[in-house]
Amino acid sequence: MNARLAEMSWPAVAQAVADGATTVIWPLGATEQHGPHLPLGTDTFRAVALAERLAAQLPGVLIAPALPIGCSDEHSGFAGLLSLDHDTLARLIVDCARRMVAWGVRRLILLSAHGGNVRALALAAEQLAREWPSLQIWTPGDMTALGGALLAAAREEGITPESAGLHAGEAETSEMLHLHPQWVSMDQAVPGYTGDMEAIMPYLQGVGLQPVAPSGVLGDPREATAGRGDRYLAIQARTCRDQIEAGHFTVPVTTDSSASSESLPSPNLTDSLSVPRPPQGSGDEQ
Numbered sequence: 001m002n003a004r005l006a007e008m009s010w011p012a013v014a015q016a017v018a019d020g021a022t023t024v025i026w027p028l029g030a031t032e033q034h035g036p037h038l039p040l041g042t043d044t045f046r047a048v049a050l051a052e053r054l055a056a057q058l059p060g061v062l063i064a065p066a067l068p069i070g071c072s073d074e075h076s077g078f079a080g081l082l083s084l085d086h087d088t089l090a091r092l093i094v095d096c097a098r099r100m101v102a103w104g105v106r107r108l109i110l111l112s113a114h115g116g117n118v119r120a121l122a123l124a125a126e127q128l129a130r131e132w133p134s135l136q137i138w139t140p141g142d143m144t145a146l147g148g149a150l151l152a153a154a155r156e157e158g159i160t161p162e163s164a165g166l167h168a169g170e171a172e173t174s175e176m177l178h179l180h181p182q183w184v185s186m187d188q189a190v191p192g193y194t195g196d197m198e199a200i201m202p203y204l205q206g207v208g209l210q211p212v213a214p215s216g217v218l219g220d221p222r223e224a225t226a227g228r229g230d231r232y233l234a235i236q237a238r239t240c241r242d243q244i245e246a247g248h249f250t251v252p253v254t255t256d257s258s259a260s261s262e263s264l265p266s267p268n269l270t271d272s273l274s275v276p277r278p279p280q281g282s283g284d285e286q
């Protein structure tokens with residue numbers, strides 16, 4: 001079954017939901033510098049690839065169109081940046097999730113491939129848990145599970161964490177060599193910051209990436225290979241699947257009722273929307 005929302009008609013979506021496809025995977029990316037050798041859409045391409053791989057391993061899923069802009073202000077100063085404030089992205093996710101709930105979605109997997117989105121995902125998950133306690137939400141959290149799985153796979157192949165890197169290093173470059181080699185310029189691939197990646201994190205969040213790595217690279221992309229990129233994507237998708245199957249969903253937040261939205265339809269109205277119906281009359285169909 002084609003599970004991509006953008007390629008499906010509404011009756012096909014309604015039928016899929018009626019048949020049990022009540023999980024949506026939403027790939028969330030970014031448009032930001034990835035060194036002199038990778039395209040700005042790297043995180044979006046990676047998010048889409050992870051979504052496709054995860055969808056193949058979970059029953060009853062639909063894939064939402066990728067969101068190609070995230071929270072990337074740590075890349076200020078580099079040409080090509082597009083970025084949202086954290087609360088803007090959170091709001092966008094919440095707005096779309098409300099509509100998904102209305103046509104029958106019961107589980108939302110926010111598959112972000114960009115670390116800068118973490119805070120927005122947490123904000124969105126918290127808001128949604130308040131509004132829709134029955135909606136299960138999965139996010140990659142602070143990315144440590146995915147990052148840890150990737151680094152373990154890298155180590156097995158003799159790649160150090162300093163080479164694999166946090167950004168545009170061997171890891172992301174290998175993934176892009178597998179996914180879209182036509183947009184990778186290996187002749188431009190140069191090592192950037194290759195010190196302790198964990199130690200640099202607070203500094204990056206404070207001053208951004210440019211003072212640390214003027215080329216925009218955290219890691220050393222020169223050893224990247226397409227085969228390793230394929231394996232990195234596989235291990236990350238498997239880690240997502242394991243967490244989801246283990247039920248590691250956001251726990252609904254019990255909080256003051258004043259935070260709940262006033263403009264939402266009652267969630268229990270939505271069950272009647274899952275059966276396809278032919279359009280009645282004309283003029284009100286888009």
Ligand SMILES: [Zn+2]
Pocket residue numbers: 034042043113114167168172
């Ligand atoms: Zn990236």
